[in-house]
Each structure stands twice: as structure tokens, then as C-alpha cells.
Amino acid sequence: MTSRLAQVAPRRPTGRYVYESDSDDDIAVYGQGNAAAAAAAAAAAIAVASLEYSSDEESDLDSPPAGAARTLALANAIDPWDEWDQQCRQQAWRAASRNTVPRATSVQPKHDDVNELESMLSRFQLQQREAEARDKAEFEQRNAKLWDGIEKAIREAEKRAAHEAEQLAAARKRQEQAEAEAKRAREAEQARIAAEQRAAAEKRAKEEEQAKERLAAEAEAKRTAGMRGGDAIWPPAKAEYDEWTREMTRIKQDILPKIRENPDMRKRAFAAKRAITPKIGQLTNSASEITRITDAIDQVLREARNEGEIMYTWALNHLAKCLIRQAEQEVAAKQDTAFPLARVALGLVLLGHDIGTVLMARLVKKCPWVLGYVPPRDGLAEDAYRRKLGFKTSDETSQLYASRMSGICALYFAVLQSSISETVRTIKTSETPETLAGRVPESLRPSRMWTWQVRSMTPPHTQQPLVPALWCTFAEVAGPASLTRYGKQAAKLWRLLLGGVREHKLGPSGGPEHDAVHAALVKLQLVLEAWEQGSLDAHTTGGRYMDS
Structure with missing residues (x-):
């Protein structure tokens, strides 16, 4: 209790x-x-x-x-x-x-109080259980409501996820379809472009083939016209002269000023100049010396090429100037010195240098006679026209002028008659002569010997005072090579030339240069008659073969 x-x-x-x-x-x-x-x-x-x-x-x-x-x-x-x-x-x-x-x-009232207390306690406990039951019911109700909300949210999320998955699958399917359509369209476009390119390539190839055939026909026509002579040979000659004049103008306007205006490039150009100039002056006809100098100049040109086109073209132009200067001075006095110069120039061409183009441009500038062509006056004053013909000064004598032109032409003729197989001996290369021959520009090939002879026997060029002297130079330097290469055709041409000399059809009939022209004609007649008698070697220039 x-x-x-x-x-x-x-x-x-x-x-x-x-x-x-x-x-x-x-x-x-x-x-x-x-x-x-x-x-x-x-x-x-x-x-x-x-x-x-x-x-x-x-x-x-x-x-x-x-x-x-x-x-x-x-x-x-x-x-x-x-x-x-x-x-x-x-x-x-x-x-x-x-x-x-x-x-x-008595004790009975006490028991009643205890019972009442127990009753009160029972009521309290009952109330507590009822409260707990209500709380439990409310908790279970709230819990059930919460879980219902959670399950509803899960169902809605699953529904949204399923809907999004359906939309994503539909979008992916649409994308795949679009990509497939784009791929098909792209493949169709590529096929169309490829077909157009093939058609264009075939058309271009056909046009190129036709152009090649046309050029070949034109070249053949020019060649046959050159072989025949006549007025048809002069338009190609003028085109060549204009081409080389433009090249020389390009060098003077685009290359030389840039070197002058740039101190660093001018310094490097001066170093290349010092390396090239002495070697040209040291040249002899010895095979070992030609090999040494060709190799040394090749190294200088390679270094210049590595520095850019401007420096490389400048070095080529300076080398061409050195070769022509040597021809004007030394070759004019001693004609056999033209051969080692020609071998160095041709050797550098075979090594892949562009000296042929630059050299030809400078040759035409200094001596248009190398083309067998005299440019027209075109309204120029006397001094300007004389410079166009290669006169150094307005008061240069005809004799000195003829000597310089003969020396320059001797260098050119020596290049034309040089054998590639012999020149290969002076350069360091593993390529065959046939492969190397493709590097020689058309203007320096042996076929130009025939072109020069035909033009120099076609009026009005035959009436130029300098032509007899140049014919002598050609016969002495390149005569044997021309006769060997063209055989009966060359012999026929030379007999025709000899007849013209005997009949006084070559050179002017009078004028202030009569004595010089007459002396050249006498010399040419002796050379041609010696050839006719089979003793041309006595009149040809030595040095066609290198010293061992």
C-alpha cells in the first residue's frame, strides 16, 4: 500500500x-x-x-x-x-x-481510501493508455500519410522518369534518323563532288593533253620553221628576247634593291660575293680544279638558298656577272678559257641550281647576239639603242665591241657544245646523266646550236656587220660538236654558208666597218674551206676536253 x-x-x-x-x-x-x-x-x-x-x-x-x-x-x-x-x-x-x-x-475506511486511490490510479492509467493510443493512432495516421506521400512522390517521379525516358528515346531516335539522313545526304554530296572532280580532272587532263599536243605542234612548227629559215623564225626569236628582258628587269627591280636596303642581307651578300668572285678568276681547264671550284660555289649557293629566294637569286646573278665578265675580258683574248667556265656553269645546273635562267637573262642583256637576233630600234635614240645592243659606252669602238661580243658568244657556244656525261665527272652526284639532263633549261641545250646557225643565215640578220665574226667564233668553239650532232644537215648548212661568203652575201657591202667585216669574212672562209678539205681541227679552239 x-x-x-x-x-x-x-x-x-x-x-x-x-x-x-x-x-x-x-x-x-x-x-x-x-x-x-x-x-x-x-x-x-x-x-x-x-x-x-x-x-x-x-x-x-x-x-x-x-x-x-x-x-x-x-x-x-x-x-x-x-x-x-x-x-x-x-x-x-x-x-x-x-x-x-x-x-x-475501524480499519474499513482506510481500505476504502486505498481502493479509491487505486481506482483513481486505474483511471489515470486508463487515461494514459487512451492518450498513448490516441498518440499512437495519430502517429500511425501521420506515418501512413507520410508514406502515402512518399509513395505518391515515388510514383510521380517514376512516372516522370518513364516519360522523360520515352522522350529521350524518341529524341535519340529522331537524332539517329536525322544523322542517318545527314549521312546519306553527305555521302550523296561527296559522291556528287567526287563525280564532278573526276569529270573535272578528266576534262582538265584532256585539255592538258590537248594543250601539250598543241604546244608540241607549235614547237615542231617552230623547229621546222627554224630549220627552214625564212621570216617565220623571227617572232619566236623576239618572244625569247622579250622573255629574258623581263627576267632581267625582275631581278633589277625586285631583288637588287632589297639587298641594298637591308644592311644584314647586304653583309651576307658581300660575304657570298667574296667567296664566288676569286674562284672564277682561278679557274683552269684541269678536271680536279673544275671539280674543286664547282663544289665550292655549290656550297655558297646552297647557303644562299637556305637564306631565302632573294639572297639565292642575288648570288646567282652575281655568279652570272662573274662568268660574263670573265668571258668579256679573258675569253675574248684567249678563247679556250671559255670551256672551263662553261663546265662550271653546266655543272651547277646539273646540281639543281637555277643558274641557267639567270645566266641566260644576263647573256641576252649583255649580248643579244647569243639568240641569233638583233632587237629592233623601236624609236630609241642612238645611245639607248647601242646600250640595248650591248655597247658599254657611247664611245666604245666597234673593234672592242666585237671582241667582247665574240667572248660572250664563245662562253655561250661552249655551254651548248659541252657533254653532260663529261661534266658529270666534275660534280658530286649519284644520279645518272639521263636524269641530270632533264635539269638543263632549253636555252642551254645543244639543240640551240642549230637554232643559232639558222637565224644567223637568215636575212636580214646576215647583213649585220658582226655576224661574220660571230660565225668564226661558232665554228671554232662549237663547230665540231654541231657537225657531229647534225651530220649531213649541218654539212649542207655549212656548204650553203661557204657559198654565201664566196658570193659576198654575208655581211654589209660597205660602211665604216668594212675592214673589220672583210677580215672576219676572210677568216671564216678559211675555216669553212679547211672543214671542206677535212682539216677543221687545225682551226678549232683547243680546250674542248679537260686536262686530266
Whole structure:
């Protein structure tokens, strides 16, 4: 019973006394809503106190408790503890008297109170279980609602995911279809372009073939016209002259100024000039010397080519100037020196250098006679026209002019008659002579010997004062090679030339240059008659073969 009472009211101090506050204190402790509980707790406390103070035999409540005499006796001593104890007893008594009914004379009322407390406890427990049940039901309801929401969200998410997957699959399918269509269109376009390209290539190849055939026909016509002579040979000659004049103008306007205006390039050009110039002056007809100088100049040109087109073209132009200067000065005095110069020039051509183009442009500029052609005056003043013909100064004598032109032509004729198989001996290469021959420009090939002879026997060129002297130079330098190459055709041409000399059809019939022309004609007649008698070698220039 004590344990059940403890569930209702707070535990009180054990011992003889029960301390209790008045009803107001109980109300303050238990609250306004629990006043009944406070009253019950107070009643229980009174019942316990009554049981503790009762004896084995029932006694009347009006009689003082058994310890009262002892309390009164101690009161006389005015003990503070007893005074405080007495006050506590009185307070407990008053509180019990206010909140309880008079104590019964039997134990039955106590049992009723306990039953009431148990009933109250049962009600409290029932209320608690009901509250817990309500809370549980509410929790389960909220939980079920929450899970319903979660499941609904999951279903909606799954639905959205499925919808998005369907849309993605549809988009992917559309993309695949679009890509397939684009691929088919692209393949069709590529096939169309390829077909057009094939058609264009076939058309271009056909046009190129036709152009080649046309050019070949024109070249053949020019060749046959050149072989026949006549007026048909002069338009090609003029075209060649204009072509080389344009090339020389390009070099003068596009190359030389850039070297002059750039100090660094001018310095490198000067170094190349110092490397080239002395070597041309040291040249002899020795095979080893030609090989050495060709190799040295090849190295200089390779270095210049690595520095760019401008420097390379400048170096080629300077080399051509050196060769022509040597021809004007040394070859004019000693004709056999033309052969080693020609071998160096041809060797550099075979090594892949563009010296042939630049050399030909400078040859035509300095001596248009190498083409077997005299450019027209075209309204030029006398001094300007003389410069166009190759005169150095306005007061240069005809004799000095003829000597220089003969030297330059001797260099050109020496290049034309040079054997490629022999020149290969002076260069370092592993390629065959047949392959190397393709690098020689048309203007430096042996076929040009025939072109020059035909033009120089066709009027009005035959009436030029310089032609007899140039014919002598050709016969002495390139005559044997021309006769060997063209055989009966060359012999027929030379017999025709000899007849013209004998009949005084070559050269002008008079004029201030009559003596020089007459001397050249006499010399030419001696050479041609020696050839006719089979003793041309006595009149040809030595040096056609290299010294070992």
C-alpha cells in the first residue's frame, strides 16, 4: 500500500512526524487542475499518520496521543527543536483536520481510501493508455500519410522518369534518323563532288593533253620553221628576247634593291660575293680544279638558298656577272678559257641550281647576239639603242665591241657544245646523266646550236656587220660538236654558208666597218674551206676536253 501511495503523492520524511503544507501550498504544488489529487494526497498522508500514532488498542481521537505527555514535559525546557516539532505537529494536524473526515473507529475506511486511490490510479492509467493510443493512432495516421506521400512522390517521379525516358528515346531516335539522313545526304554530296572532280580532272587532263599536243605542234612548227629559215623564225626569236628582258628587269627591280636596303642581307651578300668572285678568276681547264671550284660555289649557293629566294637569286646573278665578265675580258683574248667556265656553269645546273635562267637573262642583256637576233630600234635614240645592243659606252669602238661580243658568244657556244656525261665527272652526284639532263633549261641545250646557225643565215640578220665574226667564233668553239650532232644537215648548212661568203652575201657591202667585216669574212672562209678539205681541227679552239 505504501508503494501505491508513493505513486500518488510525493514521498514524505519517515519517522514520527509528517510535514504538510496547507491547502494553498498543495494547490500551488499540484496546480489548480489537480486540487482533487492534492486533497487525496493529503488524506493519504493523514491516514498514514493516524496509523503510525495509533496503538494496538483502539483509542479515542479526543484523547491526546501517547507522546503528548513527553512533548509537554519537554516544552517546559523551552527547547527550540521541541518548539519547532510542536509547530510542525500542529500544522499537520490542522491540515489533516481541514481535508479529511473524522477518523473511523475501524480499519474499513482506510481500505476504502486505498481502493479509491487505486481506482483513481486505474483511471489515470486508463487515461494514459487512451492518450498513448490516441498518440499512437495519430502517429500511425501521420506515418501512413507520410508514406502515402512518399509513395505518391515515388510514383510521380517514376512516372516522370518513364516519360522523360520515352522522350529521350524518341529524341535519340529522331537524332539517329536525322544523322542517318545527314549521312546519306553527305555521302550523296561527296559522291556528287567526287563525280564532278573526276569529270573535272578528266576534262582538265584532256585539255592538258590537248594543250601539250598543241604546244608540241607549235614547237615542231617552230623547229621546222627554224630549220627552214625564212621570216617565220623571227617572232619566236623576239618572244625569247622579250622573255629574258623581263627576267632581267625582275631581278633589277625586285631583288637588287632589297639587298641594298637591308644592311644584314647586304653583309651576307658581300660575304657570298667574296667567296664566288676569286674562284672564277682561278679557274683552269684541269678536271680536279673544275671539280674543286664547282663544289665550292655549290656550297655558297646552297647557303644562299637556305637564306631565302632573294639572297639565292642575288648570288646567282652575281655568279652570272662573274662568268660574263670573265668571258668579256679573258675569253675574248684567249678563247679556250671559255670551256672551263662553261663546265662550271653546266655543272651547277646539273646540281639543281637555277643558274641557267639567270645566266641566260644576263647573256641576252649583255649580248643579244647569243639568240641569233638583233632587237629592233623601236624609236630609241642612238645611245639607248647601242646600250640595248650591248655597247658599254657611247664611245666604245666597234673593234672592242666585237671582241667582247665574240667572248660572250664563245662562253655561250661552249655551254651548248659541252657533254653532260663529261661534266658529270666534275660534280658530286649519284644520279645518272639521263636524269641530270632533264635539269638543263632549253636555252642551254645543244639543240640551240642549230637554232643559232639558222637565224644567223637568215636575212636580214646576215647583213649585220658582226655576224661574220660571230660565225668564226661558232665554228671554232662549237663547230665540231654541231657537225657531229647534225651530220649531213649541218654539212649542207655549212656548204650553203661557204657559198654565201664566196658570193659576198654575208655581211654589209660597205660602211665604216668594212675592214673589220672583210677580215672576219676572210677568216671564216678559211675555216669553212679547211672543214671542206677535212682539216677543221687545225682551226678549232683547243680546250674542248679537260686536262686530266
